[in-house]
Amino acid sequence: MGRHGIQRYGINLGMIRKVCFRFLIATLVVLFSFTHIYSDTGAVISDNTVIIQFDGPLKNAAREVIELYPRVKKELEGILGWEIDFKPSILLIKENSKFQEVVENPHIIAFADPHRNLIAIDYSRMNVSPFTLEVTVKHELCHLLLGKHIPDDRLPRWLNEGFCQWVTGGIGEFMVDDRQPNLRKASLSGQLIPLWLLSGRFPSQRDQMALAYEESRSVVEYMIAEHGQSGVVNIMNNMKHGDTVDEAIKKVLFVSIGELERQWILYLRERVTWAGYLAANIYLIILFAAALLTICGFLRIVMRRRLRAAQVEEDNEDDEVTGG
Numbered sequence: 001m002g003r004h005g006i007q008r009y010g011i012n013l014g015m016i017r018k019v020c021f022r023f024l025i026a027t028l029v030v031l032f033s034f035t036h037i038y039s040d041t042g043a044v045i046s047d048n049t050v051i052i053q054f055d056g057p058l059k060n061a062a063r064e065v066i067e068l069y070p071r072v073k074k075e076l077e078g079i080l081g082w083e084i085d086f087k088p089s090i091l092l093i094k095e096n097s098k099f100q101e102v103v104e105n106p107h108i109i110a111f112a113d114p115h116r117n118l119i120a121i122d123y124s125r126m127n128v129s130p131f132t133l134e135v136t137v138k139h140e141l142c143h144l145l146l147g148k149h150i151p152d153d154r155l156p157r158w159l160n161e162g163f164c165q166w167v168t169g170g171i172g173e174f175m176v177d178d179r180q181p182n183l184r185k186a187s188l189s190g191q192l193i194p195l196w197l198l199s200g201r202f203p204s205q206r207d208q209m210a211l212a213y214e215e216s217r218s219v220v221e222y223m224i225a226e227h228g229q230s231g232v233v234n235i236m237n238n239m240k241h242g243d244t245v246d247e248a249i250k251k252v253l254f255v256s257i258g259e260l261e262r263q264w265i266l267y268l269r270e271r272v273t274w275a276g277y278l279a280a281n282i283y284l285i286i287l288f289a290a291a292l293l294t295i296c297g298f299l300r301i302v303m304r305r306r307l308r309a310a311q312v313e314e315d316n317e318d319d320e321v322t323g324g
Contacts, residue, residue: 042054042055042056043055043056043059043062045062045063045066047066048087049069049070049073049084049087050065050066050069050087050088050089050090051087051088051089051090052065052066052089052090052092053089053090053091053092054091054092054094055092055093055094055095055123057094058092058094058123061092061123061126061133062092064133065090065092065133065137068133068134068137069090069137071134072134072137072138072141073141075138076138076141076142076145076167079167079229079233080145080233080236080237081233081237082145082149082240084141084144084145086117086144086148087117088117088118088119088141088144089116089117089118089119090119090120090121090137091118091119091120091121092121092123093120093121093122093123093124094123094124095124096122096124096125099120099122099124102120103120103122105204107174107206107209107210108122108173108174109121109122109125109126109128109131109136109173109174110122110136110139110140110173111140111173112140112141112143112144112147114143114144114146114147114148115147117144119137119140119141119144121133121136121137121140130171131171135168135169135171136173138167138168139164139165139167139168139171139172139173140164140173142163142164142167142168143160143164146160146163146164146236147160149240150236150239150240154239154243154244154245155239155245156195156198156199156200156245157198157199157200157201157202157216158195158198158199158212158215158216158219159216159219159220159235159245160216161202161212161213161216161217162215162216162217162218162219162220162221163220163232163236165213165216165217165220166217166220166221166224166232170217172213172217174209174210174213182207182210182211182214183211183214183215183218183268186211186215187265187268187269188269192211192215192265192268193208193211193212193215194261195215195219195257195261196257198212198215198216218264218268219260219261219264220232222263222264222267222268223235223253223260226263226267227252227253231252231253234248234251234252235248235249235252235253236248238251238252245257
């Protein structure tokens with residue numbers, strides 16, 4: 001298309017140049033961030049299957065990863081039946097501040113980049129339950145394996161995260177606190193996030209991101225409960241061979257994604273009741289009730305004191321009038 005054709009269709013060349021320039025800058029920033037992490041991470045050990053790059057003080061942790069990697073690799077290959085024929089690089093980063101230079105999310109403890117065969121782990125979080133090096137490496141290696149065989153545009157984020165959490169017993173890369181999970185409450189109140197909204201990026205707001213991870217795990221667990229592990233593995237195999245997620249689910253489960261989501265929501269609601277929710281939160285309810293009673297008692301004392309003060313003042317005024 002020539003310049004006149006571009007003008008005819010109302011395409012703004014200046015705007016295109018700006019968008020391309022901003023995309024180039026963003027790409028360079030990301031590449032610089034990864035290069036910065038690599039350059040600052042000073043030591044390397046490796047074998048025929050994996051490269052471990054780490055901050056100097058983490059030598060023992062790096063050796064631990066070398067020892068556990070063959071076991072994790074074999075377990076993943078056994079679940080999917082796919083060979084891990086690539087050699088990943090695993091970065092162990094000692095300081096959370098350095099890890100956050102790339103991730104910029106205080107709740108994420110690791111990430112995987114299939115395009116670079118890269119796993120980066122915030123080692124400062126590895127002593128926080130339930131995270132361990134073995135579980136984290138297995139979860140992120142699962143992401144690399146899926147990413148090597150299924151393109152991003154064909155593998156929805158909820159299925160990717162849900163499957164990798166299931167592989168590691170429900171543990172992902174998202175750090176939750178001691179608050180109650182959001183899934184039960186969202187199910188009862190009709191505030192679940194639709195799966196189509198979880199196909200790409202997860203919400204950035206903390207509670208919504210936590211709910212996105214919970215929903216992803218729950219949907220995969222539901223599929224396995226209803227159709228067996230082979231059902232989910234067959235879905236992944238169909239997608240590996242070119243099917244879209246909807247095509248793969250229809251071939252294996254004989255339902256559309258929309259129908260799968262509807263059945264999953266019914267499955268949740270059958271197992272979650274308000275009585276169960278209240279029972280699970282009984283201690284919080286008792287604490288709230290006790291705090292409420294304390295406040296009410298305090299207000300009653302304050303009101304009584306004020307009434308007594310007013311009564312005393314009124315009696316004094318009556319005495320003055322009588323004495324006068």
